[in-house]
Amino acid sequence: MSPKLLILLFLRRWHARIGFAAVVFFLILAVTGLILNHGHDLGLDAKYVHAAWLARWYGLAPEPPREAFRSRHHNLIAANGRWLLNGRVSGEKFPQPLGLVELPDMVVVASSAALYIYRKDGALVERLERSALPGTPVQAIGAGTQQLVLRTASGTFESADTLSWRPAPHDAIAWSVPAELSAAERERYAELLEPGVSVQQLLLDLHSGRFAGRYGPLAVDVLAVLLAVLSVSGAWLFLKPRHRRERH
Amino acid sequence: MIRAARRALALSTLALAACGIAYAQVYQEPDAFIAEVLGSKPPPKVLWLTKDIQGQAAAILGHPPAQLRQRYWSEGGKSVWILEETGKEELITAGFVVVDGHIDHVRVLVYRESRGQEVRQTSFLKQFKDAKLAQSNRLDRDIDGIVGATLSVGAMERMARLALYFDRLSHDKARE
Numbered sequence: 476m477s478p479k480l481l482i483l484l485f486l487r488r489w490h491a492r493i494g495f496a497a498v499v500f501f502l503i504l505a506v507t508g509l510i511l512n513h514g515h516d517l518g519l520d521a522k523y524v525h526a527a528w529l530a531r532w533y534g535l536a537p538e539p540p541r542e543a544f545r546s547r548h549h550n551l552i553a554a555n556g557r558w559l560l561n562g563r564v565s566g567e568k569f570p571q572p573l574g575l576v577e578l579p580d581m582v583v584v585a586s587s588a589a590l591y592i593y594r595k596d597g598a599l600v601e602r603l604e605r606s607a608l609p610g611t612p613v614q615a616i617g618a619g620t621q622q623l624v625l626r627t628a629s630g631t632f633e634s635a636d637t638l639s640w641r642p643a644p645h646d647a648i649a650w651s652v653p654a655e656l657s658a659a660e661r662e663r664y665a666e667l668l669e670p671g672v673s674v675q676q677l678l679l680d681l682h683s684g685r686f687a688g689r690y691g692p693l694a695v696d697v698l699a700v701l702l703a704v705l706s707v708s709g710a711w712l713f714l715k716p717r718h719r720r721e722r723h
Numbered sequence: 724m725i726r727a728a729r730r731a732l733a734l735s736t737l738a739l740a741a742c743g744i745a746y747a748q749v750y751q752e753p754d755a756f757i758a759e760v761l762g763s764k765p766p767p768k769v770l771w772l773t774k775d776i777q778g779q780a781a782a783i784l785g786h787p788p789a790q791l792r793q794r795y796w797s798e799g800g801k802s803v804w805i806l807e808e809t810g811k812e813e814l815i816t817a818g819f820v821v822v823d824g825h826i827d828h829v830r831v832l833v834y835r836e837s838r839g840q841e842v843r844q845t846s847f848l849k850q851f852k853d854a855k856l857a858q859s860n861r862l863d864r865d866i867d868g869i870v871g872a873t874l875s876v877g878a879m880e881r882m883a884r885l886a887l888y889f890d891r892l893s894h895d896k897a898r899e
Contacts, residue, residue, distance in 0.1 A: 515874055518786070520812045594791065601792045606754045607767075638767055638794075675812070 523671030542653035546577035574651025585616035617650035819886035839872035
C-alpha cells in the first residue's frame with residue numbers, strides 16, 4: 476500500500492472518529508450560535524429562566540423575602556431584584572422598594588431613585604426618575620389627604636398627580652412601613668421570587684463553555700481546533716481523489 | 724471543581740451586570756435638554772396611551788410600550804419628547820424635538836450599551852432632520868445604518884417614528 480493511500484485512509488478514519496465524537500458539542504455550538512444571532516428578534520435578553528438548580532449552579536444565593544409593604548387593597552413583596560405586586564411578578568432587575576402608597580386611582584411604589592406608578596389593575600403607568608422627582612434620593616413614601624408624599628434629601632413634597640410637586644406639611648402623613656412576613660409566607664414567596672438567569676446569558680455561557688466553569692472555555696478551544704482539523708481533513712478527502720481522477 | 728465552576732459563573736454574571744451599569748454614559752440630562760430647547764422647563768403635559776394608541780405604538784416599536792402615560796413638553800409649535808428604547812440589551816434615552824410634524828433635531832442623552840455609541844454622532848443624527856411620518860407610521864426616508872451599531876440605529880429610528888406619532892396625537896388632542 477502506497478504511503479499516500481495510507482495517509483488517505485488514516486485521515487478518513489480520524490475524520491470520521493473526530494466528527495462522531497464531537498457531534499453533540501458541535502450541535503450545541505451550532506444551535507446556540509444560531510439562536511444567539513437572532514437573540515434580539517427573539518427577545519432573549521428579556522426572558523429569564525428561574526430554577527433553583529440553575530441559580531445554585533450560577534452561585535446566585537437566593538435572598539428570601541423578609542418583609543412586605545401593604546396598603547388596604549395592595550401588597551408588594553420584593554427579593555432578588557423581583558417584585559411581586561398583588562401576587563403578580565412585575566419583572567426583573569428591580570431596585571429594593573422603600574414603600575407603597577395607594578391613592579384613589581393609582582398605586583405608587585418608591586425606590587431610592589425612582590417612582591413606579593401603577594394602575595389599580597397592576598399595569599405600569601409610568602416610571603419617574605430623577606428629572607421628574609422633586610428630589611433624590613427618596614427616603615420614604617407616604618400618603619397625606621388624597622396626596623402622595625415623598626421625603627427626600629431636599630425636603631418633603633406632595634403631589635396629587637405626580638406631575639407637579641410642592642412642599643408638604645409635616646403632619647398627617649401616613650408613611651409606608653414594611654411588615655414582617657411569617658415563616659410560611661417567606662417560604663411561599665421565596666419560591667415565586669427565585670433569582671433568574673437571562674436566556675441570552677445562558678446561551679452565551681453554553682456557547683462559550685463558561686457554563687462548565689473555568690475549564691469550559693478551554694474545552695471549547697479544543698473543539699475549535701478539532702473543527703479546524705475536520706475542515707482541513709474534509710477538504711483533503713474531497714480534493715485528493717479528484718486530483719487523482721484528473722491525472723487519469 | 725464544581726465550586727470553581729460556580730464561582731467563575733457567578734463572577735461572569737456579576738461582570739455582565741456591572742458592564743451594563745459601568746457603560747451608562749450621560750451625555751446630557753433630560754432636564755437640561757428640555758431647557759435648552761424651550762428656554763426653560765415648562766410643566767409637563769401627558770399623553771395617555773389608550774388601547775388604540777398602545778396598538779399603534781406596539782406596531783412601531785415591535786413590542787408593547789413599557790408604560791401607559793407619556794410625558795412631553797411643548798411651547799408654541801415645538802414639542803420635546805424624551806423617549807427610551809432598548810438597543811441590544813440596555814435602554815437608550817434620546818430627546819426628539821418636533822416642529823410642525825417634522826423632526827427638528829435629535830440628541831442621544833443617555834447611552835447604556837457597551838457598543839454602538841456612534842449613534843450619538845451628528846453625522847448620523849442629522850439624517851433625522853426634517854423627517855416626517857409617511858404611510859403606516861414609517862419615516863419618509865431611509866436612515867443609513869452604522870456597522871456594529873445596527874440595533875442602536877434601529878432603536879433610534881423606532882423612537883423617531885414614535886415621537887412623530889405621539890406629536891401628531893398631541894395636536895389632535897389639543898384640537899379636541
